[in-house]
Amino acid sequence: MVERNSTRRRFLQAAVGASMIAVAGCTGDDDGGSSGENGMDNESGMDDENGMENGEENGMENGEENGMENGGDGMMEPTDPEEAPVVEVDRFSEDAGTLFVxxxxxxxxxxxxxxxxDQAPFITxxxxxxxxxxxxxxxxVMPTVPAPIYALFYENGDPVEGQLNIIDVVPGDDGYNDFWHVQKVTVPDDYTANTITSAAALLxxxxxxxxxxxxxxxxxxxxxxxxSKQHSADDGPQDAVEGWYEGQVVSYLVFEEDSFEAQSGQMPTSPIHVTFNVNxxxxxxxxxxxxxTEEGSDQTHNVVATVPGDPSYSPLWDVKIYNNAEFDSVSDLDSALDAxxxxxxxTVNCPVVSEQ
Incomplete structure (x- = not known):
């Protein structure tokens, strides 16, 4: 990838240089010829000072200052995630949190x-x-508009093995969302995994x-x-997955073995009926x-309308609050709707991870 891009860069530089010479030549005769006041042979330094033949100052032959031979167009050496810095994440800052601040x-x-x-107040x-x-x-709380996550694939459709996915927002950033709209990025077949480690560089x-x-x-x-909990018994506990954010490694959890289909570019929602100790x-x-909750228990009477496997299931819940005076009468969806x-x-992100 680096070699092909640097070759293209050198070709463009040479073409631009040739065009500039042609333009200068057209006007040079009017100003006293090619070797007169304009000094196109020697005085302007096109042979020596600008280094067009020797590539000294502009580095057109050796790629020294402009980095044309070494990927000066932005491509760098791959980064080993094991040696990269880790981004600091704070989900409970005033910028990031709504219910948990x-x-x-x-x-x-x-x-x-x-x-x-797996500890309160993070599981219900x-x-x-x-x-x-x-x-x-x-x-x-999460919005319905997902954030982009970039997954890299080769031109033949195979994923770039070892390449971490790339995101451009973390909790506290404008536009952050736990829900990610997958963007398929096609890279040349000579791309090396983890050469690109930020959305800015990718774009x-x-x-x-x-x-x-x-x-x-x-x-x-x-x-x-x-x-540690996953809805599918086959999945079991899952470690966090690593990705890239602005050249730093970021960790994220993955829920649900199935993806969700965007609806007009947004994450679908499903109702949940809840009640609080104080209305x-x-x-x-x-x-x-x-x-x-029930006395002496952590059992709420919060009722989810759907669960994983249902066609309309979504972990992004559209919250409906019912009167806590009717707590004892609510035992399923029908009774919750009657309350x-x-x-x-x-809308809150609450993936269902267990059914009994």
Missing amino acids: RANNDALPGADEPIDF TGLDADGNTVQYYNFD EHDYDIEPTGMIKNCPVVPEGSTA PGEDGGGPPSGFM EQLADGP
Whole structure:
């Protein structure tokens, strides 16, 4: 890749140089000829000072200053992820969090500290549409518009083995989302894995980028974070996956073996019916008061309308809040729909990871 690009760069430089000589030659006679005041042979230094023959100052032959031989067009040597810096991630800063903000709850892990998502308040026990017990993780409020994630493939359609996927936002950045719209990037067959390690560098190249319509749920987390539960019994606990962000290694978790199909470029949603210890509109009401649970238990009566495997399942839940006075009467989706609805909440990322 480097050799081909540098050759192309040198060709363009030579073509531009030839054009400039032709233009100068057309005007040179009017100003006193090719060897007169314009000094096109010697005085302007086109042979010596500009180094067009020897490539000294412009480096056109040796590629010294412009780096034409060594990939001066932006291509660099591959980066070993094992030796690359790791990006600092803070999901609980005021810029990143909505329901989970450290300024409001100092019990939350510190910036870049590993998060154990198997501990409260990051996992909730609820009910499915039929009243069966389910568990789901809580990854906070997320928008419906996914962020791009770039996956690199060769021209024959094979993925670039060893290349980490590339993202351009992390929690706290404008436009961040746990849900990623997969972009298929086609690179030349002589591309070397992990030569490109940032979205900015990727977009500098004229590679074909095709939105796939496929969305994945991959929350970016601090290195060392864990979430041991997966919905599929065949999957088992899964380590975080590494990617690239601005030349640094970033970790993200992957949920659901299936992808989600974008709908008009957005992540689909599914309803969840929840209730809190204090109803919204009352002092301290809503999320700060915590979910209402059965006495002596962590069992809520939050009801998800769909579960993995259902055609309309989505882990991005459209929250519906019902009156906590009807907590005891809610045991499945039908009874949740019959309860008094108080308000609509935000869309939250809560993948279902267990059904009983």
